[in-house]
Amino acid sequence: MFENLSERLGGVFDRLTKQGALSEEDVKTALREVRVALLEADVSLPVAREFIKKVQSKATGSAVTKSITPGQQVVKIVHDALIDTLRGEGEPGDLKIDNPPAAILMVGLQGSGKTTTTGKLAKRLAGREGKKVLMASLDIYRPAAMEQLAILGAQVGVDTLPIVAGETAVQIAKRAKQQATLGGYDVYMLDTAGRLQIDETLMQEVEDVRDAVEPRETLLVVDGLTGQVAVEVAEEFDGKIGISGVVLTRMDGDGRGGAALSMRAVTGKPIKFVGSGEKMDALETFEPERIAGRILGM
Amino acid sequence: APRRVLDDDMLEQLEELLISSDMGVDTAVRITANLAEGRFGRKLSTAEIKSALAEEIARVMEPVARPLPIYNKKPQVILVVGVNGSGKTTTIGKLASQFKKAGKSVVIAAGDTFRAAAVGQLQVWGERAGVPVMTAAEGSDPASLAFDAMTQAEKDGADLLMIDTAGRLQNRADLMEELSKIIRVIRKKDPDAPHNTVLVLDATTGQNAVNQVEVFRKMADVTGLVMTKLDGTAKGGVLVSLADKFALPIHAIGVGEQIDDLDAFDPQEFAAALTGVSA
Ligand SMILES: Nc1nc2c(ncn2[C@@H]2O[C@H](COP(=O)(O)OP(=O)(O)OP(=O)(O)O)[C@@H](O)[C@H]2O)c(=O)[nH]1
Ligand SMILES: Nc1nc2c(ncn2[C@@H]2O[C@H](COP(=O)(O)OP(=O)(O)OP(=O)(O)O)[C@@H](O)[C@H]2O)c(=O)[nH]1
Ligand SMILES: [K+]
Ligand SMILES: [Mg+2]
Numbered sequence: 268m269f270e271n272l273s274e275r276l277g278g279v280f281d282r283l284t285k286q287g288a289l290s291e292e293d294v295k296t297a298l299r300e301v302r303v304a305l306l307e308a309d310v311s312l313p314v315a316r317e318f319i320k321k322v323q324s325k326a327t328g329s330a331v332t333k334s335i336t337p338g339q340q341v342v343k344i345v346h347d348a349l350i351d352t353l354r355g356e357g358e359p360g361d362l363k364i365d366n367p368p369a370a371i372l373m374v375g376l377q378g379s380g381k382t383t384t385t386g387k388l389a390k391r392l393a394g395r396e397g398k399k400v401l402m403a404s405l406d407i408y409r410p411a412a413m414e415q416l417a418i419l420g421a422q423v424g425v426d427t428l429p430i431v432a433g434e435t436a437v438q439i440a441k442r443a444k445q446q447a448t449l450g451g452y453d454v455y456m457l458d459t460a461g462r463l464q465i466d467e468t469l470m471q472e473v474e475d476v477r478d479a480v481e482p483r484e485t486l487l488v489v490d491g492l493t494g495q496v497a498v499e500v501a502e503e504f505d506g507k508i509g510i511s512g513v514v515l516t517r518m519d520g521d522g523r524g525g526a527a528l529s530m531r532a533v534t535g536k537p538i539k540f541v542g543s544g545e546k547m548d549a550l551e552t553f554e555p556e557r558i559a560g561r562i563l564g565m
Numbered sequence: 566a567p568r569r570v571l572d573d574d575m576l577e578q579l580e581e582l583l584i585s586s587d588m589g590v591d592t593a594v595r596i597t598a599n600l601a602e603g604r605f606g607r608k609l610s611t612a613e614i615k616s617a618l619a620e621e622i623a624r625v626m627e628p629v630a631r632p633l634p635i636y637n638k639k640p641q642v643i644l645v646v647g648v649n650g651s652g653k654t655t656t657i658g659k660l661a662s663q664f665k666k667a668g669k670s671v672v673i674a675a676g677d678t679f680r681a682a683a684v685g686q687l688q689v690w691g692e693r694a695g696v697p698v699m700t701a702a703e704g705s706d707p708a709s710l711a712f713d714a715m716t717q718a719e720k721d722g723a724d725l726l727m728i729d730t731a732g733r734l735q736n737r738a739d740l741m742e743e744l745s746k747i748i749r750v751i752r753k754k755d756p757d758a759p760h761n762t763v764l765v766l767d768a769t770t771g772q773n774a775v776n777q778v779e780v781f782r783k784m785a786d787v788t789g790l791v792m793t794k795l796d797g798t799a800k801g802g803v804l805v806s807l808a809d810k811f812a813l814p815i816h817a818i819g820v821g822e823q824i825d826d827l828d829a830f831d832p833q834e835f836a837a838a839l840t841g842v843s844a
């Protein structure tokens with residue numbers, strides 16, 4: 268299982284002490300390579316740095332047994348630590364949607380996959396969990412954004428809030444809440460416009476939406492191909508809006524998914540779902556083992 | 566200003582600055598090594614070091630800073646490709662508006678027949694830019710729309726035909742084949758077309774952008790790049806490794822969601838933003 272990373276670390280590992288305990292020098296040497304692997308997988312630099320520090324102290328002095336080479340030993344410790352960091356509390360796919368109607372607020376950067384994920388999640392909640400779901404688009408900016416959600420709603424057989432021109436995002440959110448209450452919906456999902464974490468006006472808008480509906484879940488939808496900016500995006504969205512979880516999209520690509528580690532490490536919030544395609548059923552619950560392997564290129 | 570010796574520590578800091586811009590480890594190491602040449606061990610101020618670094622980056626980027634070339638061809642066909650959500654449709658709207666303002670007659674073909682409301686989105690952009698948009702039914706073959714659009718643009722004597730395509734991840738062989746097919750069909754009308762195949766990259770993307778360029782270039786003969794979302798805090802440092810590896814021209818950058826938010830790629834400005842030097 269560790270062949271690939273071990274291979275890339277091959278030369279380094281050959282130089283490690285063959286028996287006894289891993290020395291500080293051994294571990295340092297090996298972790299230099301691991302650091303590069305993490306950075307190439309798009310783990311954000313400060314997160315990679317912290318992570319290496321943690322592993323360093325864990326690995327130093329650990330016994331090297333006969334059945335495992337020192338290199339494999341280090342990689343195993345790294346792999347386990349990755350899984351440990353990636354794994355959130357509770358079951359990954361669980362959402363707090365008791366107390367009907369429960370609001371789920373979807374937020375994130377432009378083009379990250381919010382609208383698509385809203386449709387996928389609605390389908391999952393309606394189908395698998397038998398919930399009565401309402402979707403509403405608060406995206407008054409992007410051309411045809413509301414139409415997009417309406418089409419997805421029709422595709423997955425989930426109601427969407429009728430489109431009314433000229434309303435603000437907060438007005439739409441309130442109308443969705445009212446309709447969800449009156450219509451006996453279990454869940455109402457609010458898809459929002461994409462926004463930069465540094466856009467004060469738009470960040471304020473979504474804060475106002477949050478205050479108006481008090482969402483049970485606020486999910487940050489992040490492109491799984493995201494690079495170094497992941498840390499800042501996570502910090503700002505979590506700091507300003509307060510997120511309850513993360514959805515990583517485009518994990519059907521061949522990206523290494525280092526953003527997963529950055530997101531988890533920075534927010535401490537669970538990664539709930541993984542988007543694995545454009546179709547409405549391409550949503551999976553997050554599995555730390557799989558992402559850990561991917562990040563390490565295994 | 567206080568000066569300090571350009572030593573290994575300093576170089577490592579610079580390397581990390583570049584890595585934070587998504588440059589990738591290899592390129593970051595190479596760029597800092599170039600910087601160190603002739604300067605290692607010398608006493609320099611932080612400002613001096615950073616501006617030298619910016620210069621080094623601008624030097625690499627200078628040759629690829631080239632606007633979308635306009636040929637004496639009617640219609641000049643511009644095919645726009647890229648992964649999902651990178652900004653293809655928006656960039657087409659912006660480009661169409663620029664060309665229109667420059668006095669060109671432009672036709673857009675809504676070649677994304679897959680994604681929900683992709684056509685509606687492009688129609689709005691067409692209206693904004695004052696440019697007609699050719700559409701086909703959802704789920705129909707994008708290659709045949711491209712063919713029809715070629716016919717129409719020829720008939721209308723349009724200067725430019727811009728073809729939008731559905732987002733696709735480069736590891737999806739079936740979708741990449743669909744793209745190849747679009748190109749084959751276009752070439753039936755004009756063996757030189759598409760005259761430009763523009764790959765749209767998202768600045769927030771990390772190292773996967775390298776794979777994107779590699780595969781799209783192979784499967785779709787990409788002739789140039791546009792990087793979007795540089796109005797955010799992502800620095801787009803991966804462009805430096807791309808320039809190095811592929812030397813594809815960078816035609817423009819997206820700096821917002823409005824119609825005028827498309828700028829020429831300026832190596833000096835890019836390098837300054839990347840290194841944090843005030844331009
Ligand atoms: N391959 C793949 N594509 C996805 C996934 N999730 C979303 N997409 C695609 O990504 C593109 C953007 O998705 P949207 O749902 O429109 O993204 P958004 O965040 O709502 O975009 P804005 O509203 O413009 O900010 C579309 O082409 C989707 O089909 C995924 O998990 N895998
Ligand atoms: N901030 C910012 N947002 C941008 C820029 N370019 C595009 N966007 C936004 O990014 C999102 C996706 O843009 P689209 O043009 O729909 O992307 P696409 O590549 O056509 O997406 P698909 O067709 O779904 O693959 C939209 O919300 C755009 O408004 C840019 O330069 N800056
Ligand atoms: K980038
Ligand atoms: Mg959307």
Ligand SMILES: [Mg+2]
Nearest residue numbers: 653654677683
């Ligand atoms: Mg599009």
